[in-house]
Amino acid sequence: MNTASPSLESLSSFHRFQELAHAENVVFYYTGYFTQTMVTAMGEALRQRISYVDASNVTRRRLFSVFVELAQNVVHYSAEALSDVKMTDHEIRRGALWIGEKEGRFYVVCANPVLRESVERIRQKLEPLRVMSVDEIKNQYKEKLRTENEATSKGAGLGFLTVARDASAPIEFDFVDEFGSNNPTTLFYLKATI
């Protein structure tokens, strides 16, 4: 029998997805709309999950910190919002977040649509962080802590610096078209290894 019914076919694609997640050691995956309530619930689940793994408190704290910064980045800045784009509280925006483990290290990958016109600005923020030493990152963090917020920032403008500070390797990022090159948005990926 190789004429699977439509429902079994859909289960088999779910199974392939599960197998891939297992092979890649995915601890946690979420895709869809992000809200603060979701971030808090995922955060609590993540804390419980990592309380069972063999990791230092420092690693656990850094993983949690990177998770919160990236998840809240989707809530605030994803280009696809269900909430009114002018809102700064109770925002609902689309993205995906993946926490995995590779060679004994955790990593967090986050994806969300961004406007094509923002790509250059994001790139200019992230490229320098990739080549900075831990001390340089900490010094820039201290400077930024005491400067006025940028117009585009809804927080302290310290999110990417915090992620870079808590990562043990240079952060990685990419922009990949989701709906073709004529669409006003493109998908922004950011990965941090703890």
Next chain:
Amino acid sequence: MNNLYIPATSATPEISFQFDTHQLSLRGESYPENATAFYGPVVDAVRTYLTGLNGATITLDVQLAYFNSSSTKILLELFDTFNQAAVAGNYVTLNWHHDPDDDTILEFGQEIADDCPSLTIQTLELA
């Protein structure tokens, strides 16, 4: 003025500011979606409390398990408000409680010490 009490949630700390006895404490997690919306009214209440206060001995206990990036600037602003009250003739002690493993929280305590030289800051390791 009335004391300020805000119970903790998963993402926001317990705030217990007993203005009548000058015993203030802030404990828990801090990663609200919008830190300005959460801390704005707290900073306003503290400014009202400190207005005209002179020669008071104020103790502020801070025990944060975690705070996100958007909480940092507004927390620094809150502590700066207390620093100004110390400059104006009050005695403010900040007890900064931190996990011995947590260098980030300890380093933030040092940032506060740099910015707020009139506060008496005690860093206390949690058991």
